[in-house]
Amino acid sequence: MSKVKYYYDSDTLSYRKIERKKRRTIKYALFFLFAAALFGFVFVFIASQYLESPKEKALQRELSNMQIQFNLLNKKMDEAEAVLANVEDRDNTIYRLYFEANPIPEEQRRAGFGGVNRYSKLQGYDNSKIIIETSKRLDILQKQIVVQSKSLDEIAVLAEEKEKLLASIPAIQPVKNEDLKRVASGYGYRTDPFTKARKFHYGMDFTAPRGTPIYAAGDGVVVRADNNSTGYGNHIRIDHGYGYVSLYAHLYKFNVKKNQKVQRGDIIGFVGSTGRSEAPHLHYEIFKDEERINPINFYYGSLTAEEFDKLVEHASLENQSLD
Structure with a gap:
């Protein structure tokens, strides 16, 4: 219950009850509501800038984990590319040379993908550039592996043919x-x-x-x-x-x-x-x-x-x- 307030009337030398006008009461009420709303807005704004909700924290953890996995993926791609480069070098300078097959041109091994934009669905995001570049690396790596796999299949056939040739050539003296x-x-x-x-x-x-x-x-x-x-x-x-x-x-x-x-x-x-x-x-x-x-x-x-x-x-x- 609100307190009753009084003021001293010097004319009558007595205390008189303060009568609050309805208008002023409404004015004070509106002012209070406005101040409360403003304070709430400022609080929410500051909280959104400097404080994280549980959902935001969960999303942040997920994003950090994805970043770690992304870095690991790139390291694995670096290792895969190094191993594949070594196999390609041996393929061109040893295997194909031994079996008298032409080396695979570097342009064919490193060729990208022309025509329609394959990565249009990945555009428009905060990290689109890095996602697209990684996707390109994966696609080229996959293509290089396919090229190398076909080359090794060809080498296997040549090796089998070479083995047959070496066994077939008349290579021993017919009388001991x-x-x-x-x-x-x-x-x-x-x-x-x-x-x-x-x-x-x-x-x-x-x-x-x-x-x-x-x-x-x-x-x-x-x-x-x-x-x-x-x-x-x-x-x-x-x-x-x-x-x-x-x-x-x-x-x-x-x-x-x-x-x-x-x-x-x-x-x-x-x-x-x-x-x-x-x-x-x-x-x-x-x-x-x-x-x-x-x-x-x-x-x-x-x-x-x-x-x-x-x-x-x-x-x-x-x-x-x-x-």
Whole structure:
């Protein structure tokens, strides 16, 4: 209950009750309400500027956590880019070089994305620039990984093909050294044993006892095992693929049949003296793209350096051939 207030009236020498006018009361009330509203507005404004609500605190924590995760993401991207750069360098300078494939151009590896703006949905935010830049980095990194993955797939195919090629090339001596009497004749001009005329000898003659095993010089398919070729007698031809064919002539007998698959080191026949031959030996030839080439260059798979040097020395002597 409000207190009753009095004032002293000097005329009547007595206290008189103060009568508040309604108007003034309303005026005071309105003033009070205005002051309260103003104070409330100032308080809310100051609070909004310097004090955080629980929701704002939660959002701030979430934003800080996102910033930490963003920094971690960028570090991981830096590491991924460094690893990928190392793989790309080895791919261009080692793998593709070894398998005789052209290096992937740097422009192709680093190419961006043209055309429509892929990042329009990310614009208009406070951190749009940094979000867009990170998205671009991720997209380019993903594209680089795809390019590198396809390159490694290609390298895997080339490696498999190279392995097949290395296994197929006729790369071993068809008669073992311990079974040899001597290398009777090499590739080049030699004296014919029958006409005594000087003629070109297209293979190598390995002298060995009748029945000595003859080995396939590389993986392939037997395309001939017969005696229907003039002068060769019983002979075998193996197609190794990649344009290579090896020929083994004057055999005593066969150990394979036509269309049979063989692997390097398989026994395919035995030394003999059939056809145009003066004594038991193996006449050995190699064809590349249907042209006869010197077999001396294809023994790296079975001879030591010393044995190869001796073979070259004997094969280069211009003596008499045995066929």
